[in-house]
Structure formats: structure tokens, C-alpha cells
Amino acid sequence: MKKSTLFISFLLLIFLSPFFFPQIPGLVNYGEESGLNNSYTYNLSQDHNGFIWVGSDNGFFRFDGKEFIQYSKKSGLKNLEILSSLPLDNGEVFIFPFLNDFAYLKNGHIINSDSNKELRKIQFKYNANYSYDHQSVYIFTSYNPENIYVFKDEKVTTIPLHFNTHNSSDIYYALTLDSATHLLYLSNKNNSKENILAYDIFTGKKTTCNIPLGKEVTLYRKDDFFIFKEKRKITIYQLCNKFIFKKIQTYSVKENIHQVIVDKNYRIWLCIEEGGALYFRETLKDHKKLTTPIPFLSGNIINHLMVDRDNNTWFSTRNNGVYFITEKFLKSYVHLPVRNNSAYITAISKNDNNILLGYNESKAGIYNSHAIRDLVFEENRKIEHKAIVSDSNMVFFGLSRSLVQYNMATGQKQILGDFNLKSIVPYTNNSILICSSEGLTSYHYPSRQYTEMIRQERVYTALPYDKDSLFAGSFKDLYKFNTKTKEKKLFLEDYYFTDLKKLSSTVYVGTTNRNGIIIFTNHKILHKLSENTGLPTNQIKKIEVENEKAFWASTNSGLSRVEITGSRFRINNFTQPDGLPSNLVAGCVIKNDTIYVGTSKGLGILSVKDLLMQQKLIEKKAIINSVMIGHKEFFNVNQKFISQAPENDIMFNLSFPDYVSQGKIRYKYKVEGLGESWLISSSPKIILNSVPPGEYILKVFGLGYNGRQATIPTEMYFEIKPQFWQTWWFRTLLIVGGTALLFILINWYFQKKRNKKLETLYYEKKIAELELQAIKAQINPHFIYNCLNSIQFLLYKKDYEETENYLNIFSQMIRKTLYYSEKTFMPVKEEVEYLSLYLNMEKLRLKEQFEYTIKVSETVNENWVIPSLLIQPFVENAIKHGIASITDRKGKIGIFFDYINASLCITIEDNGVGINSVNQSITKTGSFGVRLSQKRIETFKQLFETHITLEIKSFPEQESKHGTQIKLYITPYEN
Template sequence: MKRLFLSVYMIFLFGLVKAQFPYTQKFTYPAQLPTQVVYDMLSDNKGYIWLATDKGLFRFNGRAFVKIPFDNTSMQSVSYLQQDSEGNIWCMNFYKELFSIKNDTLRNYYFTDKRIVNESVIVNYVATKQHIWLASLENLYQIDKSTGKTIKKIYSPEYLGISSIVKNGEEIVAYGAKGWIFKYPAKKEEWIKTTFKYNDTRMMSSGKFIYGAQIGKMRLPAFIVQNGVLKLTKPFNIPEEVLVFHFASTSESEQWICTQTGAYLWNIETGNARLVFPNQSITDIVKDYQGNYWISTLDNGLFVCPSLNNKLYTINPSAGFDNISKVTTINNDTVVVGSTKGMLTTFNIKSESRLHYKLPLATEIQFITYDSINKNIFTNRGIVNLKSPDPVKVDDYGKSIIIDHKKNLIVASYNRTYVLNNPLGNQPKETPDTTGIPLYSHYMKNNIFRQGLRIPVFRNARSTKILLSKTKKYFWIAYYDDLYRYCFSDSTIVVRKKNNQKLIARTLYETSDYFLLAGTSNEGLYVIEHDKVIKRFHTGNGLKSNNVIGVHERNGKIWVNTDESLQIIDIKSGIITNLLDEYGLGGLTVNDFSLHPDKLLLATTSGLVINDYRGKPVNGIIYFPAIKAISNGLELTMNSSLPADKNNISFYFDAIQYKSPTNLNYRYKLVGLDTSWKALSYNIGTLNFYRLTPGSYDLNIQAYDINGIYESDLKSFPFKVLKPFWQQWWFIILMTCFSIGVAYIFLKFWSKRLMVRQGLKERLFKSQLVAIRSQMNPHFIYNVLNTVQGLLYDNRKTEVGNLLGNFSDLMRKTLQASDKQLQSLREEIENITLYLELEKARFDKDFEYTLEVKLQDDSSDLIIPSMLLQPFVENAVKHGLMHKAGKKELSIKFIQSEYGLNIYVEDNGIGRKQSMQINQRNKNKPQSFATKAISERIELFNRLYKLKITHDVVDRYDELNNSMGTAIHLFIPNYDKEQINL
């Protein structure tokens, strides 16, 4: 927790002591602020706090200090913070270098005028909308802010004359030694002589007027410049030995004197100055938009005062550690406080007088109970009254007590809860065993003695709290293991939770509606009615912590103090308010509290804090300066369009909240991607979205307080991710037209190709018909019948039967193949075999043929064009062997390779040359099928199918160049079954 930095080193046993100052917190070093030397501060119009330090310029948003880097500098230390009318932040180092912030970097503002560069001392500067006013000891320069060029140089009236320059809006006022004043704008821009002569003068703007006074130890009258008129006021009344550093303004009505020993709130008109922030070398004071006061020091870092309404009183500073453990209100003027070191003090709120009781310092004060009837104060250390510092009685009264109507004490202690007879009455030294305390006779236990007296003991168990009911008919005792309710009429009830679970309470309180409130150390607060738990408040429904330290009631509301915060509960609505945040006391450690009739009393680790039930005037809006969007290294503006291939975007944001910065959260929704709000922690300031699909998006983001007290305006950043060019309307139209064109061309080409292909198929069928006609031509049929006739004449009936059987089979197979473009090799071999058998019968014994088949696959699986081989065989027989004398031989080989089928047809006929001569002599003989159909049929197949058929015809000669016949090589590629149907 943050420690308080105020302390006062005076103590009176009786009398008046002025020892109250506003509650102030210090930022610890080096956990937060990275330096202890702060020269100057600024609260800008966006809500940021700027600190000029010996280590550079820092920006603060309530949660983290961010150092602003330089683009170029000779010195890190900066001061003279200002903000111009355009919102730009300016500062200067002690080497006359001027800087302004652009793109989160301090840019060196270079002066082009050598006269400025040669100035030995720069007093100060002022940044207005259009100009930079620079004051040296001798000269005043007016500079064009956009160009850096000097517009004019105005000499000081006397050597070493200019001591201060300040602006109030766009009005400029400079002060020179011996009473010279320069004002801009004015009818005549010149130095005006006044009647008062000051040295080391500093001026400040209050927003309403400009005022000035001397620094150091001089106490001459101050002056005010308003509407161009200067008037003197009274000097401020602070001790002469105090060294004045600087003047500060937090509003039109709050002017401060910053000194070596503290800060004084100064009424310029009356001269009255009241010490508010003591004991520090204070350099500046600013006020943020939520009303917090920020105090910078020359050697002890930074402090913050949430409100001037929260007064801190040091009760016993001589002890060195003013840790107040308990506080109880006695009446409108008087409270009693106890410390962790056992000091007990009566404190008068109006007079601020203290009465310290003479109790030996030992264990801390654990409870304070006031007996309003007998005007006595009971504590665990003993009994005192309001009249004397001497205790009435010193004794150990455990952890809690109540006083019954017989003035007996019921004491809750570390090992038992028991009854003591009236400790202030006349008691015999000894009481007979049979007497005891009659009211509690039914609780008497055997062999239980205290100083020789038999005493009633309720339980031999550790107890923490005891509470007497408002009806005074019963009381509750909170034990370490259970909660009991005892009646004076001899009955005991154990109060438990639902399902008979034990309720282990730490503190007890009864409301005006007779509800029992039981605070626990780990389960929150229980509300009990008629010994039954009816409600529970815990961290799940609004409590800051389940560790309840104290409970009170005021105006029907429950005040609950936990180890995290002080909160108010409306039992009916269930609404819980964080009181410390409302009163500007967030982060304060509260050990105990008391509800004074018109003040809130807080026992803290650093003294007694008193608030008059007024929260500080707070601007409830959370400042949200801007959202910055970056894509591909470039900053985007709203409604930007991202290319489709650069669709990653990062958002940077920073909300400002000083009241309770750790309660700050964000909720966001990227419209176009998200359908619900998402939450972010306060320490996250970046959102990244990757690979966004084309479309319109709008980032909605809002900062809010987790307690629902404050929220910022909703920030929006719309942008688009463009579609890729192939999804653009112009590209779709272009591609549609192109596709239609391509489709048209394709259809036209396809239809043309289809027609060509159909034509090829028709030609192929025609060639096939030609082959069939060749196979079944009348000449062939005549030859076969002629052969049959000859065999009949020779009475060779068996051969006639075989011949006619072969002829009929050949005709049948030929007709079956007439509707096929492709057929198996096996069928082709069968057809050729039938044909050759018919030819062999015709040539009788002069003709021999051989068929040789070398295949890797079954011949039924090999596909070849139908009736393609038969013409080659027929030509070999008709044109090669028919005219050959002697033995006629024909050889046909089928050899399968990896790529297809090789067919070799060889004859020992007369050869092509002699055959052509015979054909020329016999002009009436029909032209052979080979010359008309074979080449055309092969060409048609090659055009219809990707696989190509090749054939070669070679004439064979012997050594004497005599014809030995013809050799034909036919290659048929592998046709698969799918191609059969093409």
C-alpha cells in the first residue's frame, strides 16, 4: 500500500495542537516514478499529467509513467512545461534547447536566428497559437512558430532586466527589473515603466488574471495584471526563513506558494497563506480533471492528495509510528483512539486537543467500549474516564466485553468467555463458593476460579467478539468454531448457516431493524434474522474482500470495512458503494472506523483521517483521449480502407482515470466481426486483428470503472477492408464478359471440333464399310465359289465343307465387326485366319502362311482398330503372292511391347514394283484397297485418338537385287477400354 508522507513532531498531554493536514499519498521509488527529482508539472487538456524531471519528460495516465524519447538533445533534464492552444506540449532543457511533442517524440525546435543561439541565458519562453516568445536576460524575441524565423527582437529596458514571461490565453506579459512591464497584444508594443521595482520576480496565470511576486526570502507585495491593468496586493504572510521556489495555480481561486519546506494555499487579495502540504521541497502543484492535487518535489518524488476535505490528524507522532488500530465516537466533540503500540488517547475534534492516558505501552488496543451511563471507557488494557489521564483500573479484559444491567462484565478472551462481577463496585476480597454471580449461576462450573472467586464460564474456547442485544435480553458470542446466542433466562442457541454448517464470525453488529450482522474472515458478511441466515454479501456480489474487519449502520445502510476497502451496502437493493473511492481515499488502509454524527472517522496506519461525509468534487467521466490505428507501419485515419492483402490492423488506446486507476477496465466490440462485448484489463492498451475478411468494420471501445461508478464516452473507429481485385464489381463484370467471350469461343470451337470429329467418325465408318466391301467384294466371293466348284468336281467333299464353313464364319464375323471401330486382337487374328484359310484353299498346296504371337497379355485384352490388319494381308496375297510362280509364303508376327503392338507381315511375292507393272497392264482391274483406304483409315484413327498408328512398307531384295517380296511393319499403340467408346 502507498504510505503517507506527512508527519508532525509535536505532542501535548493537554492543550491545543495544530497537527492536521490533507491526507496525501506518495508514489514509491522506484516502483512507479523512475526519479525523485521533479522540476515542473502540467495537467493537459486530454487529462494526462506531464512531469519534467532530471531524467527527461514523462507522461502519466494514472497507472504508468511513459518516458517521451528525444529525437536529438544535449541534455535529458527538462522543465518549463507548457501546452499551446492547439494542444501541443512544449518544454525546454537547461541548454536553451526547445522541444515540442510530435508522434510521441520530443522534436528539437531549432532556432535559425544566430542572435538567439548566442544568448547566454534564456529566462523562459511562451508558446501561443502562432508564435514562440523567447525571453533572455537582455532581449525578448517574437518567433514565427511554423517557420522558426524571428519576427522581431525587442530589447529589454535595462541590462539584465527580463526576469519572467507568462501567458494568459493569447495574452503575453513580460516583467523586467526595476518595474518594467511588456504586454502583447497592445496598441503600442513597448515596455511600460511602473512604480514598483522587484528582482527575481515570477509570474503565473490563474486563468482569470496574471499575478506575480518575488521568489526567495523577500516579502514585498504581490501584483495582479488583469485586462492590461496592474495593481498591487498585500505580501503573503509566510515565515521569513522559508525559501520560496515557485508559484502554482490549480484554479481561478486556488493559488499556491511552493517553498523549500512545503506548499501554502495563498489568498492573493488578503495575503493570507496557509500551510497545507508541509515538510517537502515542493516545486509545483497541479490539479487533474478529477480533482486530485499532484505535488512534485525537488528531492522526494511525487505526492497526490485526493481531496482537501480529508484531514489527517497525527495523534501520537512522538512514538514514531502513528498506527491507529481503534476509534470510537464518544460525543459530537470527542473521540477515543487506540494505537497498535497500546497508546490510548481522547481527541477533541473541534479544539484538536489530546489527552493521552498513562497506560504502559504493550499490546495494541483491540477494542474500545464506552459506558455512556457511568462515563467510563473500557479497553483490553483497562478502564479510563474522560477527566484524568490516570487509568481507573488496569487489567486485561481480553478481546471484547459487554456490560450487563447489573454492571457485570462479560469478557471474550483468547481461551474462554466468562463473567466478572462489577469491576468498579465494592467487592469483598473473597466470595463464598455458594454465592458466585447469581445472574449466571446456571453457568457455574466446578473448580473455575479467578483471584479466589468462583466465576461463570460459558465455554472454555477462544472467542473473538461479544455483543449485547438492543433488547438487553440476550447476547451473542463469536467463538473460534461457532456462533452462540445466550439468554439471561437460561437458554442457549447455536446460530448456524443452512444445512447446519458452522458460522465462524469475527465481528458482530445489530441493526436498528434487529438484524444481526456477522462479519467473517473469509466468507464475507452474513445477515441473520431470528437465528436464521437470510442473506450473504461476498466478493461474488460486490464486496471488495471476504475478510470483514468492522461493521456499522447509519440511516438504514450497512457500512462494512474489509481489508481492502470501506463499503456501504443497501440491504434492500443489494447495491454496494465503494466509499473510499467516493471520498477520494482509494488505497487507504483502514484498521477501524466510527460514524460520528457529521463526520467519518478512519483509524489508519498513519493517523486519524476525518472526512465530513463529503466526497471531493469529481468529474465522473473517464478521459479517453484518442484511439490510434496502425496497419503495415502506417497510422490510419477514421474511415480508412485497407487493401485486401494488408488486412492486419492494431489499435492503441489509453484511458485516464486517477480516482481508482486499478478499477479501470475496457469493453470493446469490433462491429462486423464480434456480436457481443469483450472485456480487457486496465493494463492492456493494444488490440490486434489479423487477416480480416473484406467488409466494413467499426471498433467500439469504452473505458469503465468495474464498480459501475464511472465510464468514458464510447469511442468509435470505422474502417474498411477492401475486397481483392477479383471480387471487385469492375473485375466481376470484366471477368463475366471475358467468360462469356471465352465460353462463346469455346462453344464455337467445340461445336466446330465436334463437327470435324463427327465428320471424321463418319469417314471412319465409311472406310470401315469400304473394308467390309473389300472383304465381301464379288471378286472374292467369286473366287471362293469357284474354288468350291473345283473341289466339287474333284469330289473333295470334306474340303468343300470346311471351305464353306470358313467362308460363312468370315462373313458372320465381318458383319459383326461392321459396327465396331475397335476390337480385340483375338477377334482380328480369328478373322485373318479364316481369310487366309480361304485363300489357301484357293491356291491349293502352293500357299503357306504362319502366324506367330508373342504377347505379355491375353489377346482378348489387347484392343486394336477393327479390320485394319486385313487390308495389309489381302494386299500381300493379291498383289504379292498371286502372280508368283512356285511356293507362296506369308508370315504374320504379333509382338507386344511396352508401348503397343508390333505387327510384321512378310511375303515372298513379286514385290511392289512388278505388281504395279501388272496392274498398269490390266487397267480394268479395280485399284487395290491399300492405295485408297489404308492410309486414309490410319489417318482418321490418328486424328480421332491421341495415340498414333504407324506403318512402314519395305521391299525385300536378295544379293542380286532380285525382289524377295514385301515386309510391312505396323505399330498399333495401346488403346484402353475407355477409348473404345470414343
């Protein structure tokens, strides 16, 4: 019975051990649920980009702070037991497996011995050891090594070793290789008294050092410091020159040492076989005696640990994944101001000398002088604290189901009664307000008297703001309540207030459950603060007033400080990476420059000055791991990326290795050439679909916790070349070809239209020619008819001499008329001769009744041609209808040829009776010749595109001038 009881107790102890060991604030565990799919993790390393590389029994992993990428058999590994992955300066990662099957990672691909036959040279019967200098890897077996293999730039060279020449039965162990001095340090396991040898791998020279090495001793080295481990003891030496060792000190622990690690800051970590690690504050370079170490991760078998370039510490463990702790939390834990501080705090307050803590059970704590003293109110009762109020030595702990009064001077505690309590707040001297589901009650503790103020209504918080007035907040609304009249008046509707504080004499601040922070007076709301204005959440728990211009807000997403500057607000958010034990903050109090924060993982004690001085930027850059264009992924991102449609879908695979942010990574980016607006994405992949042709620059910032931004952006140039139909020359050719085609089509259209018009004009011309011939045919008889009338008139008068003269002139006229009637055009000089002949004939007929004048300007070329027989009808009309009718004066006819404005102007004037208008002349006089001439003018215009203008006007009746003027404007043509 006793044995079974002991066994059960032992099992319970193992199961509950994590609850008895103090939690380390800020410690993060990455395991299978985080993507680290393995049982054992081995060595850790960090490359120049900041990525963490983890060796394991299931391949190896790369971690960028947000996700683990696994390299396994599918990736090309032949051996999945990877002890180390060694990043080199050229970007390669050499993979150090258990036994053989060495490989390396280059540009995202595993290169094994099938891909690179150089790796087949490296073969061992026993586990290998290595040394590397960031450019080359030196690989050798610890047991009687025969060769050293050097891997550099994808080539393997072999350095043969010939140190064991005297006695081949001796067994030598290779301890470490100094690649800078090319010295391989050896020990003879057959003879533990034999000193360590320094063997030059190139010259073969052996030098005996000044210290021996026992059989059960293991060497660990960091630069010039050599640490020899023997079960529970370490001995530290410093190499003064290549062969002389100086002993620094010896230190022993109570447990067997599994591993010795010296981090980059030259601090010693001892990994214990039973689990956990011991950390020494002193550095090797200080040459100080090692003091009592600080335990870490008890119960975890630690295979390796590493301090990264940001001084964060990583632990690889057996079966429990990888642990991570930031420099801030490690320092906090190492210099822990409070021991056993890991309780779940739900309420916090202060008095003159103490910080008062309420837990999520019927217990409380009093912090003073770097220690927490626990108070137990009721054993094993899981009721949480809602609020704590202190008045000098009297402290009231408000739990969800009871109210406890505690006297700090006497240590006396008293449970005042059961309440369905929501909060307690200070009221007047020696009294408090109890907010509960039953209403609002005041309690005067010297007299132990309760006074009901508000009955049968849930009250969650309250705040006195005047002598007889207070605010009372229900689940939904905020009321003003008069303590004398008991009058309750609605003040703010639909606000679930969780805390109320006075900011100044007339200004108040309240936290709400869903509407952020409200700043108000007793008349109106002044300001509202929410997620849109910079708060991490709209659900706020408590307020701690720093001064009239600043206050602190506690939330489930960290702690916020709000500073008021006029009408503006400056909000600083603080979370676990800033030093909070947890982001679940129940409340805080301020004393001097120190803020005490109650969280779900204990009490955080932070300097306000240090919090406000924390960097707003992160000294890192986002990393572009690969670029996928179309369906091809490129891991060498230093090349110039040029693609062409349809391969114009681009994806950038990003990382921002800011491990302090603990995965809360986002990216702020823009693509110059596509747009100027910045975009924010929580995805590590930036996808650009169907990028049009052009040159672009991707600019991307990494964003860490609380929106902290990288100092400088990462930039990448890429270009999408156009298809031939998208090029400028093709477009130019297309435009030219299209224009030519359009011109041809338009020309064809107008040619067709022109041909049709020409065809029409051809027929019209034929018609016009026939019409012109008809007109000419009409002119000739008309002229002859007029002449015969004149001859008849002369014969009637029996003037035979005149008749003979007239007939002579008439015969000439007939010949010329017949001659010119066959011609379309005639020269100006011939027109002048023809008109002179006609006027002489008419002058003879009319017995010198008129005189005429024909003048040709010097500007007129007499060889210019004009339509034949065009002027004679107008001259005839002037004689017949103008001159023949006058009796009081002698008739005058003037014919003038002039060149005006690029036209031949022919003027015919008479001093006859005149006409009022052209229409009157034609209609009243019945001038058949003029009408025929007008038809000929229109026919010439249509047939020969000759520009002819006719103007007829009558001079007004004035003393100086009478008669009619006719002007013909003709475009001249040279014969």
C-alpha cells in the same frame, strides 16, 4: 562527548522527522518505483486531453494516471535537462530544455533540430524565458534579449528587439511578455530606481510604468496580477491598464522564498528554500488580506506545483518525485477538523459526546470539539486495540493482551488483567462480554465479578439475542448458547464471524473473515452478500448499524454501505478517493449525518449525505493514444484507419486520465461488427488479432475507482478491406467459374455417358434394324403363305372366276407388300388404301361373310406417317380368329383413325367371338402376325424413340355388342 551526542540526536531527528510531521491524508507520491525515473522534477503542465507532463533532469514524462511514459535520448532528445513541456492546442508539445537544443513532440515522435532546421534559429547564451498562448510559444532570454523567437505550426519566426538604443552599457532584464498586448516588461538592473518599461515588440514603442523594480527582486505573473519576490517578502500588484500598477498588499514569511506560484484558482503558494510550501486560502481576485498560510510537504524542496482542471494539486520536488493530492483531501487538510490526526486506528466506538479511538499500540484517543485527547495506558507497548465498549462514562478498551477500564468523569484508568483478547461486546446493564482464546466471560464492573460461560474454547465474537440466549462465534462456527442451562448448540457451520449486530428485533447481521456478510434470524440464513453481489472483498471486519434497513461494513478495501429494499440490496463502496484517509478501515460510528471512520492513517470525518450524493459517473472520456496496425503505429488517431490482410492485427493504446482513481483504471469496451457483448480489461491495450474483413466501431468506456464509469464512450471507426480473393466480385467470379467448370465437367461426364449410350444405341439400332428386316422378312412369307392358302382353297372349290379376281387383287397386294416392306414408315392415306385392298381380297375369299368400315377423322392429317405394315396383322387376326368363327350373325370390322390427346389413335374392332385377355389371344390363337407386330412396336420404340401404345380388350357378352377391340396410340410425324 556532548558534541557526538548532539550529532547523533541531530541525525535521529532528521531520520525520524517524517514521523513527527503530520501526514497529509490522501497524499500520493510518484517516484522511481512508479516509473518516474529521475532525480529532479521541474515544471508541470496539463494538455487538453488531461495528460500531465513533467519536466525533469532525465527527459520529460507523460502521465495518464496509471503509467509514466518517458521521452529521453532514445526518443530523440538532444538535451535531457527539460525545464518545461508546453502542450499546445494543435496537439504538439513544445520542449523547453536547459539552454539550447529545443524540440517538440508531434504524433508521438520527438522532432529535434536535425528533423526540423527551423529550430536551429533559436540560440541563446543564457537561460531562456518563455510565454505562450496555447497556439504559439514566445522564447527570449531574460538577460538583455536581442530577439524574441515565435514558434508556431512547426515554424520559427524572429522578432528583433531595439529597446536599448540610448545607452548600450545598460543591462535590461526581460521580466515577462504579455502575448495578448505584445508588451515586453523590462527592468534596468544598473538603476534600481528606474521604473519598469513596457516595450511593444512590434512597434518598438517604450512606455514607462509607475513602479520600479529592485536588483534582488523576481517577478511572477498571473494574468493581470504581478507578484514581486524579495527574499522573504512578496508584494502583490494588479495591472489596471497596460502601464499602471496598483499595489494590493505585502506579505512576509519567516523563511526565504524559493518560488512563487499562483494556481488556476488565483491562490498563492510560496515554495520555501528550506523545503515545503505555504498555501494561502484567500484568492487574489477576492482582494482580501492574506492570513496565516498552511504548510505542505515540509522537508521537500518544491520546484513547481500545478492545480489541474479537476482541482487536484501536483507538486514537483527535488529528489522526491511528484506528489499528488485530490481537491477533496486538500480541502480536508486545509480545513482540518482534527490536528495531529495520523495515528493507526484499529478500533472505534462512541458514547454520548465523544468518539473513542483505539490505536495499534497501548494508547487511545478521545475525540471531542475538533481535538483528540490521547490516553496512554502503557508506555512503549505495541499491543493493538481489538474493540471498545462504552457505557455512559465507563469505557472499556479491549487490547490484544489486556483490558483497560477508564472512567471519563474522574479520569481514572485501571488495567483489569491480561487476556488473550479477541473482542469485547456489551451485555446486560453494567456488564460486558469478554471474548478471548480462553473462552467467553462476562464481567460485571460495579461488583468487579467475572463469570465464565464457555471454557477452553476460542471465542471471537458474541451477541445476546434473548434474555437467556446469545450467539457465540468461534474460529470456525457460530453457536447458540443458553446462559442458564449452559447448553451450546451448533447454529451455523464453517463461518468465521468477526462481528455480530442486531439489525431488528428478529434479524441479525454478521461479518465474516472469508464469506462476506450473513443476514440471518435465530432459525435460518436469509441472505448472503459477497464480492459477487457488490462488496469490495469477502473479508469484513466490523458492522455499524444505521437503521433497520441500512448498515455500514468496514474492510481493508474501504467502507461499504448496504441498504435493504425488500429482497434487494443496494451497495455503495467508498475508498480513499471518496475522502477516507486510508482504505484500511478498522470500523466506523455514525452520529447524526456524520460518519467517523477509523483508518490506518487517522480518523476520517465525513458527511453521510455528501458521500451518498457523490457522482456515479466520471465526466471524462477514455483517450486512444495510438493505433498499431500490423507493425506500424499511428499516433494521429483522427484519421480514418483502413487496412487489409495480412495487416489485420490491431492494437489500441488507451488512457483514462482520472487521477482521483490513483491508477485503479479499467476499460469497458466492445467492437461493433465483431460482437455485442461488453468486455472489461485492466490493461490499457486492446488487442484484436486477425480481424476479418469488414467495417467496425470500437466503443470504450473508462472505469475509475469503485467501478465509476465515464459518461460517454470513446468511439473509433476502422475498416479491414478484404484481399481480392475475399471480395464479392472475386467470390462471384469464383462461383460463376466454379459453376461453369462444374457444368463443363457434368456435361463432359454426361456427354461421355451419352456417347457411350449412343454407341450402345448405335449397335442396338443396327441389331434392331437387322431384327426389323428379319421381322419384315418373316411378315412377307407369312402373308404370302396365307394368300396361297386362300388361292388353294378357291381352286379346291373350282371357283375359277373368283380365283382370277382374287389373283388380280393378290398381285396388287404382293406388289404393295413388297413395296412397303422396304419402307420403315408410310402415310396414313396409303395405309388406308393398303388395308382396303387387303379387306376386299379377304372379303372375296370368305364370300361376303363380313363387311368392313374404314374411317379417317377430320382431325387426322393423312400425310402423317406411321410404321409400315403395322396394322394389317391385327386386321388379319380379327378376320381369322374373330369373324371366321361366328355363324349367327354377319361379321363386321371397323378401322378408325382419330386424333386424341396429341396422339394418333387407330382402333380395330370386330364383332367376333372375342377374347378374355391379351395373353389368351396370343397364346391360344397362336397369332404369329400379332406377335411379330408387338416385336415391331418394341423395335420402333427402341430404334426411333417413337411412342406406341397397344391396348387389346374383349367386349363383355352383352346384348348390344360382341367381339374384340384393339387400339394403337402413335405419336404422329408429318411426311
